[in-house]
Amino acid sequence: MKKFKLGIIGAGTVGSSLIQMIRNQKKTISEKFGIELSILEIATRTPSKVSGLIDCKISDDWKNVVNNSDVDIVIELVGGTTTAFEIASSCLKNKKTFITANKALISEKGNELFQLSLENKAEIGYEAAVAGAIPIIRTIRNGLGPNDFEYVAGILNGTTNFILTKMEVDGLDYSEALKLAQDLGFAEADPTFDVEGIDVAQKTAILANLAFGRSISMDKVSTRGITEISSHDIQSALEMGYRIKLIGIAKKIGTKLLINVQPVLISLNHPLSAIMNENNAVFYKTNFSGSGMLSGAGAGGNPTASAVLADIIYYANRKEIISANIEFMEKNIFSSAEYASSEDESSRYYLRFTTFDKPGVLSEISRVLGNNGISISSVLQDESIENEPTTVLITTHNTNQVNLAKSLEEIDKNRSIICEKTIAFPIIENL
Amino acid sequence: MKKFKLGIIGAGTVGSSLIQMIRNQKKTISEKFGIELSILEIATRTPSKVSGLIDCKISDDWKNVVNNSDVDIVIELVGGTTTAFEIASSCLKNKKTFITANKALISEKGNELFQLSLENKAEIGYEAAVAGAIPIIRTIRNGLGPNDFEYVAGILNGTTNFILTKMEVDGLDYSEALKLAQDLGFAEADPTFDVEGIDVAQKTAILANLAFGRSISMDKVSTRGITEISSHDIQSALEMGYRIKLIGIAKKIGTKLLINVQPVLISLNHPLSAIMNENNAVFYKTNFSGSGMLSGAGAGGNPTASAVLADIIYYANRKEIISANIEFMEKNIFSSAEYASSEDESSRYYLRFTTFDKPGVLSEISRVLGNNGISISSVLQDESIENEPTTVLITTHNTNQVNLAKSLEEIDKNRSIICEKTIAFPIIENL
Structure with a gap:
């Protein structure tokens, strides 16, 4: 049976799960895949934490792993883009397969790494970087490979989906729901990365890259988080037949891409609206396979480690092809995307005005909206x-973001009627 | 760029879609996968229908394709298990990769073919055989590969799901909904294969084989169709908070497998209950990745052809490995499954009694149920x-099938109270 020797860098939650999984699933892996995996060396900040789990070389220096000439495949579970980038590039230069769960690294430094990958005939696996246990990378790349995508959209962050669920189901306000998520370990002490949509933006960029075969600049991903959503918005949306979800979407408009992350009022008839708690889902539409959705656990030690292990097995298998024939490298180097502007996209909108209670307010708001060509669908006061x-x-009925922004700027300037910045979220029946 | 030469046998709906897709997606395929696919030869009953689509050798004899020494990969889209089996075995003996959308062939003759595959170092792809465009085979095999499965369950037949949807949404009775499905081309003139659950049984057996790594005998798959479901059942179930779906499930009970296909009252809170019309979905639970679901188009020319094409690309890629190293053959030869009996499984049940309207009926029914240890949860008359x-x-509350069957036999024998055979469906909150 063919053996592959692994080096693991980083042994936190995911790393420890992975080490135990490789040990416990030896029989399953050899039965299903005909290969044997053994962990040869581990680097981690606190080697003492790991030494009970496994008998192999353990140090606190990642260079030991990357420079170990017997290691075939390196797994990076460090996170961030500085050390992780050094690890990745050294690893590829040493012609080792590089597997990671690091979405920041792939979304920000992917192009450089894919170039190194090609030059050194060493592949990169990152199934675990998007939507944890949901095998969406492999599905877009292989299962739906023959298709042209119309869009790919997802609920890609468990923390924010958990917070929105608790705000709806338990009637908590945002700060209470955030605190609960922190207490349960679903949110970090500094939750910025999750609640401001940055995590979703990175994942959406990775999905867009694969679905549309174009390299994506993170600065072209328009990003907005969930901090402006009130319990009142959530309940009002429900009464109108919508649920507010933080959606990352990459969508083709002509030959251009529109990529954004924002809270959206999504119809209760749409399958994405049913994804609750810390779950993730990706919904897509393609030319041949039509629409479909994958859902499941988006994070957590075991789900993420399982995705990492699936990658290890997949790329172990492919090492034989690559060494035989460079043409079979997975293609990741693409020309840059062209981006659509917000003028190209129209949508219905949900607007929340906080006004002084006096005559003429509604007539002034509707006058400004009307002047900008925006027609009103419903009013609730x-x-x-x-x-x-x-x-x-x-x-509102359909309008584009430019007209909307112009209207809201004018309305919000009028301090005799408006007390707080007006909040707007798109309304979506079908993506 | 590496070239692969294809031979296609059968050019009905899926075959014609595939031919056009390979022609139109040449650029996408070469960009994404770095390979070039060309169709070298086609065999079909009516060559004249295809000759306008493509310029290649076309005959009405499959042997021409299988014996063409330049063909690398043969795609069988004939259906059935007789000619298709001959095609498959000749193809494997000639060391050609064999791709099929034929669930009957794989579920009934899979073991023989997998043996031939191993002996001849030629692989078999059958992603399109289960749930059309949904890449469930690849997901179970690769994406979730490191996991042990607790169960895999699905809505796997578009025809019956369409009929059940129409019975619910448009209030049609079974025969009206079937007629509509036939008029729209969703159901065959002889619908037996779909409505009696045979199609789902074959697909469930294929999923069970992959998820549990055991070979499955079709005669161990307990199979029941949708013909006994009345509009009244559907509406009553909805009022109780359930939707009736035809579910194929393969589930581990200890070291044994329970595999069955039957109408089930599934909670409206369960994601499978939301799969409507001709859509398909597969819901799974595993030890590491937890629960998840894949949903999408289950049939149709383009979705199925897209799955076939994804297989062609995947296995084309793997041809290089196989020729280098037999150890990397995908493992499909497994020891036989052991099967759990219905006594091992308990469930709540929905029972529909058709009775004479006279005193003492309810007391007699409840007496017999009680004598067999079955307690009643609700009664609606x-x-x-x-x-x-x-x-x-x-x-009912939880009971096993044996006690239930005994009760219903005794009750149904009592012709002074019962006019028609009693109908029973399991009730499922969580799979």
Whole structure:
């Protein structure tokens, strides 16, 4: 039986899960795939934590792993883009297969690494970087490979989906739901990366790269998080037949791509609206295979380690091809994408105005919207309390972001009627 | 660029789609996969239908394709298990990769073919045989490969799911919905294969084989179709919070497998209950990756052809490995499964009794159920019309099939109270 020798760098939650999984699933792996995996060397900040799990060389210096000439495949579970990039590039230059769960690294430094990969005939696996246990990378690349994509969209961050679920189901406000997520270990002490949509933006860029075969600059991914969403928005949306979800979407408009991350009111009839708690899902539409969705656990030690291990097996298998024939390298070097501008995209919108309770407010708002060619679909104003600010919810018919931004700028400037910045989210029936 | 030469046998809906797709997606395929595919020879019953689509050798004799020494990969789209088996075995003996969309062939003759595959170092691809465009074979085999499966369950037949949807949404009865499906081309003139669950049984057996790594005998797959489901059942189930779906499930009970196909009342909270019309979905649970679902188009020319083409690309790629190293053959030869009996499985049940409208009926039914250890969860009896048969709907708490069968046999024998055979479907909250 063919043997592959692994080097693992980083032994936190995912790393420890992976070490145990490789040990426990030896029989399954050899039965299903006809290969034997053995861990030859590990580097981790605190070797003492790992030494009980496995008997192999363990140090605190990643260079030992990357320079071990017997290691065939290196798994990087360090995170970030500095050390991780050094690890990746040294590894590829040493002609070792490089497997990672690091979405920041792939979305920001992918192009450089794919170039190194090609030059050195060493492949890169990153199934675990997007949507944890959901095998979406392999599905876009292989299962749906013959297709041209119309769009790929997803709920790609478990933390924010958990917070939105708790705000809806338990009626918590944003800060209470965030605190709960932190207490349960779903959110970091500094939650910026998740709640501002940066994590989703990185994952969406990776999906866009694969689905459309173009290299993507992160600065072209328009990104907005969930911090402006109120419980009132969530409940009002539900009453209108929508659920608010943080959606990352990459979509073809003509020959250009529109890529954005934002809270969206998505119809309760759409399958993405049913993805609750910390789950993830990716919904796609292609020319031949039509629409489809993959859903499952988006994070966690075992789900992520399982995706890493699936990559190890897949690329172990491919090492034999690559050494025989460079033509069979997976293609990752693509020309740059062209980007559509927000003028190219129109949508219905949900608008939340916080106004002073006095006559003429609604007529002024509707006048400005009308002047910018935006027609109103519905208006909902709660019973107001005298001298308290009043919330006016308006849904619009289709408009583009430029006209909308112009309108809201003009309305929000009018401090005699508006007390707070107006909030707008797109409304989507079908993606 | 590496070239692969294809031979296609059968040019009906899927075959014609495939021919056009290979022609139109040449650029996508070479960009994404670095290979060039060309169709060298086609065999079809009516060559004249294909000659306009493509310029290559076309005959009405499959032997021409299988014996063409320049053909690397043969695609069988004939169906059935007689000619298709001859094609498959000749093809493997000639060391050509064999790709098929034929679920009957794989579920019934798979073991023989996998043996031939191993002996001749020629691989078999059958992604298109289960759930059309949904890449479930590759997902179970690769994406979730490191996992042990607890179960895999699916809505695997578009025809029956379409019929059940129409019965619910448009209030049609079974025969009206079947007729509509036939008129729209979703059901055959003789619908037996679909409506009796045979198609689902074959697909479930294929999924079970891959998920559990055991060879499966079709005669161990307990199979029941949708013909006994009434509109009344569907509406009553909905009122109770369930939707009736035809579910194929393969599930581990200890070291044994339970594999069955049957209508099930599945909770409206379960994602499978939301799969409507002709769509398919597969829901799984594994030890590491947890639960997940894949959904999408289950049939149709383009979706199926796309799955076939994904297989062609995947196995083309692998031809290089196989020729280098037999150890890298995908493993398909497994020891036989052991099967759990229905006594090992317990479930809640939905029972529909058709009774004479007279005193003592309910007490007699509940007496017999009680004697067999089955306790009642709810009873629903519609307002009865004098001298007309009355429907009594009973849901039970957990019981096994043996006790249930014994009870229903005794109750149904009592012709003074029962007018028609009692119908029972399992109720499932979580699979």
